[in-house]
Amino acid sequence: MVSVAQWPALDRTSGDLEGQVYRLMRDRILHGQLPAGQRVPSTRTMALALGVARSTVVNAYDRLKAEGYLQSATGAATRVAAFPAAPLSGQAVSPMPNQPRITEFKTGGLFEPGVPDVSAFPHAAWARCLGARGRSLRVHDLGYGDHGGIRELREALLDHIAATRGVIARPEQVVIVPSTGAAIGLLASVLLQPDHAGDIVWMEDPGYASAQAILRMAGASLVPVPCDAEGIDIAQGAGPSPRLIYVTPSHQYPTGATMSLPRRLALLKFARANGAIVLEDDYDSEFQYASRPIAALQGIDRSEVVAYIGTFSKTLAPGLRVAYAVIPSRLLAATEAAQRLRGAVVPVHIQAALADFMREGRFRAHLRQMNAIYAERMAATVEALRRYCGDGLEVAEGGGGLQLASWFCDIETDDVAVARAINSNGFAVRPISALYLGPARPGLLLGIARMEARAADAAVARIARLLATMPVNA
């Protein structure tokens, strides 16, 4: 018989006395302190000892019996059940796991790339759309539905990207996902064989580090293809044919270059001839300052070799968690199957509210407003960078997008060390060399989205002072 004196006092503030009795006893059984066959106190004795109602102990014992910790024949005493083995001692588990490789960058400082300004987020209009759909959605909307997204949002989105980006597709080709990462992963899962290690993917170089990491995680062998002021030069791709070619034609990440028309046509021709799919990541093409945005590659592709990706993370807010892909027709069946399994889906309330938000013209209005704000910030940053750092840094045009590339004139500069030194002073600039797969050119990437125009001059002046204190090739 187990002595009751050994039980600790219960926590009477928690409310769940029964659960406490259950766990106390269960843990002792699992740890071998109550061995198999041992009689346990009667419910009456236990209740008295613990100072709880007898029904509390009865319920806890019932649960322990139901779960197999205790057993009792009718009329006989309750005893600890016999187990195959005590499971809670022994060796630790073997070493793990397959860490995705991605360079960690500092976040949260000035000039951080990739992060939009959400301070002008249209809270009132969004709350109204969301609240209305919270009230109006009904039973038929709340099921599993179409894993590619609700019809209304696919149509509203397609109207928008047809008008602004020249994308040509049917609503069925649109897949709504929570992020660009999910969209890239979806396409990778359709195009790359999991049991076929090293499917080849050609990447713009330098390029988007997360895309590199996602595709590697999907098992791809990445082959860098150099980029210049006209974007990727497909003629410089070497080795076996790729399954996938990842590009950012509107604003090449990180250089900001817009892919020229001859390069676009060469890329499409190459993809068609080699049975490759071009993954066009059009992540912040909506922000264009100097000139009208160039239409998407997808719209001039008549062979359906382009899969197109866009996101609301830059245009509205990252926390909204909505992005999209436009899939070539012949990949649709495979993509639908993969999307259903991968389950990177977007809540129906958010989709419906976003469709309304777009139909009401709220999205277009917000884009117009943000374009004006970002244009001013980009111009101020470009100007300050040229003024204060023009001797040592070659500054990109800044014609669009949310980041600005600049290159060290001294190609021996250790931009990782320089960025680290700058960032220890409250900045979050990126060393561009870290974004290369192939031979790297040193530079700094600055996010302009949250740098108010009137503050840009002083911020860049501080960077210039910091640069001045560093030895050449810092």
Next chain:
Amino acid sequence: MVSVAQWPALDRTSGDLEGQVYRLMRDRILHGQLPAGQRVPSTRTMALALGVARSTVVNAYDRLKAEGYLQSATGAATRVAAFPAAPLSGQAVSPMPNQPRITEFKTGGLFEPGVPDVSAFPHAAWARCLGARGRSLRVHDLGYGDHGGIRELREALLDHIAATRGVIARPEQVVIVPSTGAAIGLLASVLLQPDHAGDIVWMEDPGYASAQAILRMAGASLVPVPCDAEGIDIAQGAGPSPRLIYVTPSHQYPTGATMSLPRRLALLKFARANGAIVLEDDYDSEFQYASRPIAALQGIDRSEVVAYIGTFSKTLAPGLRVAYAVIPSRLLAATEAAQRLRGAVVPVHIQAALADFMREGRFRAHLRQMNAIYAERMAATVEALRRYCGDGLEVAEGGGGLQLASWFCDIETDDVAVARAINSNGFAVRPISALYLGPARPGLLLGIARMEARAADAAVARIARLLATMPVNA
């Protein structure tokens, strides 16, 4: 000079005349109808021919120049630019893709498994929570934030599953994802090597077809381990050690069996000894009719070999698109990195509203209500099935969950053919043999969630009449 007579009439109802002019000319250039070097009509001539304002044509030409389709030296005529090659004719792309293998089942009929009843969804309470958060969320909530989920929801969820499922974890171990599929995929990406074809995963057999397909898509080699009335018998696993063992201990899918305590302890001991992770999919454990739900495996695991998965798809609504995983501590860093890249994230508004909904006790109340409804439906279905089909079908207990397994006494029965015949009469039952990886036992799986208790008798009687018309071994 291009003649203007050849241009088709514009669609004057569309509003975007400039876009039409741009696309008309662009497409002719891309198709080689306007060859390189060709002079294009002056903006004045073109405007007259098309019947549009000259500024419309000027803007369209500017866009074509900006995108590289047209070129003009100052003062000279505008001409079609030279391209490397006409890209729009030629060979089609090579055959594609890596189709995930998953058995397609009929959806939308009576007794469809896996689909909850959302007709009692608490619309008013949910709309209030969602509307309130739509109004109250601000700038600092709308950024990228933590890809694992917002703190409030992780805490509210953990409080709930600690109380109801005995799960023991810290909020950092909770990852909020849109679906069970996303959770399984996340863990697969952490535990299986993409470039290491055929990492071994042991699967309960029979088992959840989507889990099989997701893990295959991630490159796993699946090894079936037989299940009986006590759940998976790990001692029957054969061959090399697995990296991952997928189980549904609360209500084994599809048999409904609850894993016995000795089997649970043996499973944990095996996983610890062999460096495997147990993936506990606790998909509908909240619904328990005969007795109190047995606590989760996760809560009795002190070696952190269990990764736990749950979902709101069954308890609230699939359209909500919220599920979660509880990750062992030593996999946290890898999981966070993978989650950031995979980007299967949930909108902040939904997370915040759900946290409030849980804190207010709305979720608990809804579970209580649905438990009563489903218990009645399960009982009615079990009773009717035993009454009408008891001669030919062995019916499971139906002690919990949203589906009911039944087994053909004649083990030669072709359950796929039988299910097809039944389903052509408005049902959507599943043949259980399709859920096996190894040697199969024929049976039928019925979803009880949307079968009203008063209608179950007549529906099952119809199934019985259909069965009677089929030859044995149909």
